[in-house]
Amino acid sequence: MGKPIYVEISIRAPLEELWRLTQTPNLHQRWDLRFTRIAYLPSPDLAAPQRFLYETRIGFGLAVSGEGETVGERDLADGTRSSALRFWSEDPKSLIREGSGYWKYVPDGGAIRFLTRYDYAPRFGPPGRWLDALVFRPLLGWATAWSFDRLRRWLEDGIRPEAALRQAAGHAVARAALGLVWIYQGLVPKLLAPERGELAILQATGFVAGHEHAALWLLGAAEIALGLAILARPSWRWPLAATLGILPAFALLALWAAPASFLGPFNPPTLILAMGALAVIAWWGSRDAVSARHCRRHPGPAGP
Numbered sequence: 416m417g418k419p420i421y422v423e424i425s426i427r428a429p430l431e432e433l434w435r436l437t438q439t440p441n442l443h444q445r446w447d448l449r450f451t452r453i454a455y456l457p458s459p460d461l462a463a464p465q466r467f468l469y470e471t472r473i474g475f476g477l478a479v480s481g482e483g484e485t486v487g488e489r490d491l492a493d494g495t496r497s498s499a500l501r502f503w504s505e506d507p508k509s510l511i512r513e514g515s516g517y518w519k520y521v522p523d524g525g526a527i528r529f530l531t532r533y534d535y536a537p538r539f540g541p542p543g544r545w546l547d548a549l550v551f552r553p554l555l556g557w558a559t560a561w562s563f564d565r566l567r568r569w570l571e572d573g574i575r576p577e578a579a580l581r582q583a584a585g586h587a588v589a590r591a592a593l594g595l596v597w598i599y600q601g602l603v604p605k606l607l608a609p610e611r612g613e614l615a616i617l618q619a620t621g622f623v624a625g626h627e628h629a630a631l632w633l634l635g636a637a638e639i640a641l642g643l644a645i646l647a648r649p650s651w652r653w654p655l656a657a658t659l660g661i662l663p664a665f666a667l668l669a670l671w672a673a674p675a676s677f678l679g680p681f682n683p684p685t686l687i688l689a690m691g692a693l694a695v696i697a698w699w700g701s702r703d704a705v706s707a708r709h710c711r712r713h714p715g716p717a718g719p
Contacts, residue, residue, distance in 0.1 A: 417537075417548055419516075420556045423530035423711040424563040428570035430520055433527055434496065436566060437518065440467065446566045446576040448558045451478065469502070479509045486515075494522040502535075510551050512538040529566075531559065532714075560707035568705055579705050586700025587649070593658065593693040594645035596686075601638030605631050616672045645697075650708055652701050658694040662687045 426433060436442045440453040447453075449471060456466040464484040472478045481504030489497050497520070503513035516533020537547040561583075568574045574582075604613045609631050644654040669676060669683040676682055 417534070417544070417552055419532050419534040420552065420559060421530070421532045421712060421714055422556065422559045422563055423528060423714070424560075424567055424709060425523065425526045426529050426567045426570055427526045430494070430496065430522065430527055433520060433529060433566075433570060436570065437529075438498065446562055446569055448562045448565070449555065473508075477508065480504065480506050481509060481511065496520040510537050510539065510543060510547060511535045529563065530711075530714075531563075556712065557707050560710035560712065561705060564707065564709045565705045567709070582700065583704045583706075586697060586704040589693045589696040589700060590645055590649060593655075593690060593697060594642040596690055596693075597638050597642030597645065597658075599642075601635040601640075601642065605635030605638070616669060616676075649704070649706065650701065652698060655694045655698045655701070659691060659698075662691050662694075 436446065440455055444450050444453045450469050451472045452468075452470040454468050456468065458465055464486050466482065466484045468480065468482055470478050470480045481502055483500055483502035485498060485500050488499075497517055499515070499517040501513070501515040502511075504511055512535070514533060514535025516531060518529070518531050521528040521530070537543040537551070539546070565576050565579045568579050569576055609628070613631060641654055641657060644651060645658075666683060666687050677684055
């Protein structure tokens, strides 16, 4: 097994309601990104562990399935509640062979510290362990943290998980599109093909006479850096503020140096308007979008 996955978040909600949304299969599958379907199996013996099936769609009509069982629940005198489980999969498409973990619910003032710690053994030998360490385990940890924050928004703000997913997707698409446009504008028109128009616009301004190529290279590098910053951290808002500040200046510069360009197809006003709209959408989304960064990913010195 590798390094266990640990995720913790503080949720301001009644313990019983948090328990209900995490222990009821049809509710659990709504907020947990890791599962598409969770179903309890019939249990004739109420004292026996509760068995369940899980399934995760991975696209292209494919799904990975597995089984699990709740192996114990415990209520402590201080109000702390926990639920332990083990899980396994015989699906040859599953990287997870078997594993175990727990959920813990710890009252903390007016909130509940909701945390999980789990680990599993990957299949496929050394290649499977490398794939797990480099890609799958970090992705699974992120999906757990993102799901915990989606659960928090459901309980604290009444935002349904489906709406939270659409909101997060809109924010991600807006940032990705804006970042890629900046990278393209910096790389292609300014660094790879400046003679197609960018160089003439800069020469017409007369700002850097004799040094247009160097200035264009610096401007292109700055635009690429701004695009990468937008893509790098969804929580960063300064690249969006920089975009909204730069775009009007670019529009005025293009109007002054090449007014005829405003009459052509795919002209500066339409590009700048589209980029500004993406920046505003990303700005609004960055304040409220579900994010894994709202979770703690390592236990404190005293442990969970």
